[in-house]
Amino acid sequence: MAVDKAIDDSLLMKIPAWWNCLPGFEQMHAEAKLIGEQVLRPNADISDREGVYPRVSLQAIADAGFGAVTVPEEYGGLGAGCSGFAVLAETFAQYCGSTTMVWVMHTAAVQTLFMAGSHEQRLRFIPKVVRGAVGGLAFSEPATGSHFWNVVSKAPRSGEGYMLNADKSFVTSAGEADWYIVETNSPESAKADKLMFLIVEKGQDGVEAFPFDALGLRGNNSGPMKFKDVFVPASNRLGEEGGAGYWNDIVIDPFFLLGSSACWIGIAQGAISAAVEQAKRKVHADTGKSVAGYQVIRHEMAKAQILVDSARSMLYRVADKLDQAALKGETLDSCLYPLWELKTHAADIVIDVTNKALQISGGRGYLRGNVERFMRDGRAGAIMGPTNEVLREWIGRTLIGVPWLE
CATH class of the missing domain: 1.10.540.10 (Acyl-CoA dehydrogenase/oxidase, N-terminal domain)
Incomplete structure (x- = not known):
């Protein structure tokens, strides 16, 4: 042939x-x-x-x-x-x-x-x-896991600043960032919300980072960190004593959900693009056809690309709405519901698409390389807090008209 x-x-x-x-x-x-x-x-x-x-x-x-x-x-x-x-x-x-x-x-x-x-x-x-x-974010703690909006650490006042003691888990850029925003509690705050943000700079005494060895995203150093008796001057308090939950809702959550969703969509696109190029190049000597020459392979490519484009379309629409809200002077928490849907969909489809990309690539896809790296990297999305299970619960509670966060 x-x-x-x-x-x-x-x-x-x-x-x-x-x-x-x-x-x-x-x-x-x-x-x-x-x-x-x-x-x-x-x-x-x-x-x-x-x-x-x-x-x-x-x-x-x-x-x-x-x-x-x-x-x-x-x-x-x-x-x-x-x-x-x-x-x-x-x-x-x-x-x-x-x-x-x-x-x-x-x-x-x-x-x-x-x-x-x-x-x-x-x-x-x-x-x-x-x-x-x-810059980095040191939020989640071992005691509360992926519920990063709930932390148990505290930083009481100490002289002209605060004495921070906190164990943090999964800190992206742990030991590498030039500064971190550390989420903790202010025991002296008069606010109902005791959450407080402190900026801790690289090289300060009492800061320790630990190794990161994971299935994927192996270069981002998302290891645990310990902040032991770290003095943070008042000039490095971000915002007020307490009330930082407000910034979680209008900045941290929107930007993290939007950016991480974009990451999972990009990983999915990278995986299917690599698989398509490989399928076009690989020719079977016995049939004279490239792997891409088989209809069943092309159908899997199409199904994967449709999933990516559906998520990308959601990404663009939500990003545009966030910008429109900002221009109107509205806070970005008005867009949290579509962001929950976006993150859940993006983290779901990256698993499906990278699996399809590996199947299209055959044995070569199972070897060390772009496709299997994308597969391992993308798997982090569904378990990264808020996990897809948590987000589906928030979406479901919203649909039946009850408070989403108890």
Whole structure:
């Protein structure tokens, strides 16, 4: 049988550009793809195989102007809003999941600092972020697991600041970030909500990070950290004593849910794209046909791509609504319900799509490489808090008209 024949380009269906990128963000998308191809992809295997923190890739992202993508231009940021954040995260993830999740958490931390912080704090931290400094979030604790909005640690007043003692689990960029926003409790707060944010800087006494060795996302150093008798000056308190749950609802949750969803969608796209290219190249000597020449394979490709595009469409719509809410002066917690649906769908489809990508790739897909790395990286989404089970419960409770959080 003859090898697959060349096809006249004039007969090819063209996928509309707007289907893969939000209109108005084409240049940003192109720049992100270039960084992905030149820097993220070549370093992704090293980060995964050796558990190396992707410092080189993160610096390349910062050098391109994406270190403070959502911060207004007057503070040195890009002012690209949630839409720019979503486009970049989804694009970066097609090349390296570890780098993308670090950058997503970093962006959430930077936006929280900008929103909750003082003018002095913005001027002290954001210029360094623009040059490549990395921020992190130290929220979840072993005692409460993925319920990161509930913590048991405390930081009582001590002189002109606070004495922080906290055990944290799954801190992205643990031991690598230049500063962390640590969620803890203020025992002296008069507020019903005792949650408080403290900025702890790298190199402070009493801060210890532990190794991270996981199935996937092996380069993002999401290990546990201990903060033992760490003195935090009052100048590094973010916002007020207590009441930080407000910032969880209007900044942390929206940015984390949006950015992580974009990451899972990008990983799914990266996996199916790799599988398609491999199927086009691999030719069976006995039939003379490429793997992509079999109808059953093409149908699996189509089913996978439809899942990715359904999630990407949700991502774009939610990102746009978040930006519209911000322009109207509304808080972003008004979009939490669609964000729950988005994250649940994105974390579900990445498992399905990476499984399909591996099946399409056959034995080669089971070997160490892009497809199996994407499969391992994407599996983190459904168990990353709020887990998909928690989110489905919140969605279900909302549908029957009862309070979503007890």
